[in-house]
Amino acid sequence: MKASWDIFCCVVDNYGDIGVTWRLARQLAAEHDVAVRLWVDDLKSFERLWPSVQPQLASQWQQGVDICQWPLEWPAVQAADVVIEAFGCTLPEAYRQAMAVRTTPALWLNLEYLSAESWVSGCHGLPSPQPDRLQKYFFFPGFVEKTGGLLREGDLLARRQAFQADPQARRDFLASLGVTVPAGTRLMSLFAYENASLGEWLDALAADASPTHVLVPQGRVLGDVHAWLAVEALEVGAVHRRGALSVQVVPFVRQDQYDLLLWCCDFNAVRGEDSFVRAQWAGRPLLWHIYEQEEYAHWEKLEAFLALYVEGLSAEAGQALTLLWRAWNQGKAMGQAWGQVLQHWDELRANAEKWCARQAAQPDLATALVKFYRNWI
Numbered sequence: 452m453k454a455s456w457d458i459f460c461c462v463v464d465n466y467g468d469i470g471v472t473w474r475l476a477r478q479l480a481a482e483h484d485v486a487v488r489l490w491v492d493d494l495k496s497f498e499r500l501w502p503s504v505q506p507q508l509a510s511q512w513q514q515g516v517d518i519c520q521w522p523l524e525w526p527a528v529q530a531a532d533v534v535i536e537a538f539g540c541t542l543p544e545a546y547r548q549a550m551a552v553r554t555t556p557a558l559w560l561n562l563e564y565l566s567a568e569s570w571v572s573g574c575h576g577l578p579s580p581q582p583d584r585l586q587k588y589f590f591f592p593g594f595v596e597k598t599g600g601l602l603r604e605g606d607l608l609a610r611r612q613a614f615q616a617d618p619q620a621r622r623d624f625l626a627s628l629g630v631t632v633p634a635g636t637r638l639m640s641l642f643a644y645e646n647a648s649l650g651e652w653l654d655a656l657a658a659d660a661s662p663t664h665v666l667v668p669q670g671r672v673l674g675d676v677h678a679w680l681a682v683e684a685l686e687v688g689a690v691h692r693r694g695a696l697s698v699q700v701v702p703f704v705r706q707d708q709y710d711l712l713l714w715c716c717d718f719n720a721v722r723g724e725d726s727f728v729r730a731q732w733a734g735r736p737l738l739w740h741i742y743e744q745e746e747y748a749h750w751e752k753l754e755a756f757l758a759l760y761v762e763g764l765s766a767e768a769g770q771a772l773t774l775l776w777r778a779w780n781q782g783k784a785m786g787q788a789w790g791q792v793l794q795h796w797d798e799l800r801a802n803a804e805k806w807c808a809r810q811a812a813q814p815d816l817a818t819a820l821v822k823f824y825r826n827w828i
């Protein structure tokens with residue numbers, strides 16, 4: 452009989468929580484032959500990422516996953532063999548009791564947020580002692596050995612490479628979004644939170660000698676784009692030109708289509724957790740808008756990632772990228788840092804592929820979870 456897995460997702464805000472858990476659920480069902488149930492407290496946010504989700508349904512099947520609305524009144528269900536509590540969301544008490552009365556114990560995993568900080572490898576896989584003989588462990592995704600790795604579907608990189616080697620596939624996908632990019636134009640995507648640095652970056656792109664086309668999926672940064680363009684309406688599809696820069700708002704696409712958007716671009720600005728990882732698999736240089744935490748805790752995460760990412764770069768290119776990322780995340784001037792990044796463009800592009808290959812040499816997160824379970828049984 453297939454092992455059963457329950458994944459619990461509480462949407463705190465934005466799309467990262469559901470983005471990560473949905474990706475994991477799909478991959479477990481598709482590649483590891485396990486029965487996956489995904490409990491989600493906000494199906495409306497889910498629908499944005501995956502429009503075939505019907506928010507009014509208490510349960511529904513999508514992509515081989517049993518998706519259940521996490522109800523206020525918890526139903527009597529049997530606890531699964533493996534229980535994933537994503538990002539510290541608290542399990543319903545009745546479900547905890549259902550775990551405690553199983554004849555064979557359930558494996559309970561607390562799937563944590565992604566971080567490159569060095570303490571992560573020391574905490575990954577540690578037990579979290581519980582009363583009533585429940586067995587809970589911390590499971591940390593990560594970029595280095597002794598962590599749980601990153602979400603990566605088995606065929607992801609082969610699909611990405613085939614797509615990037617096929618100019619017609621790129622043109623067709625962009626055309627489906629209403630986008631045409633003249634040859635020789637740098638294509639960039641911009642997915643970010645509100646950001647005070649944006650205006651200066653767009654100024655630099657507009658003043659550049661080479662043309663740039665920026666695609667902005669509908670979302671939180673649009674207010675800053677709108678203010679910079681100083682137009683009355685910012686409609687999806689319309690192209691706004693300023694000097695060497697053209698800016699176009701594109702629809703928020705289905706999660707698997709967002710990969711294609713990243714693969715099409717020469718440079719991707721991303722945010723949070725899931726888009727950040729997907730941009731790394733795109734093999735192209737990126738700019739990360741990190742999710743801000745209390746007491747500036749995100750800053751150490753940012754620096755820890757940068758320290759790893761620049762390892763393969765010359766000191767000058769590493770410095771240029773570091774300055775750009777710091778400026779973007781502090782709302783500081785971007786013009787000079789962007790100019791320096793352009794000077795090291797080819798090196799940054801080659802490093803993005805190297806980084807992707809280095810990460811792909813580690814087991815992916817879904818495989819690592821399955822292995823953890825097998826070793827634990």
Ligand code: TRH
Nearest residue numbers: 465466467470668703704705706709723724725726742
């Ligand atoms: O949306 P995010 O900012 O999400 C989060 C949450 O805020 C979370 O609480 C926080 O802890 C975490 O970040 C760090 O960014 P993220 O993680 O990149 O999630 C966005 C998802 O949206 C991702 O799965 C990709 C998807 N997406 C689409 O499906 N279509 C699109 O057009 C775009 C732009 C994104």
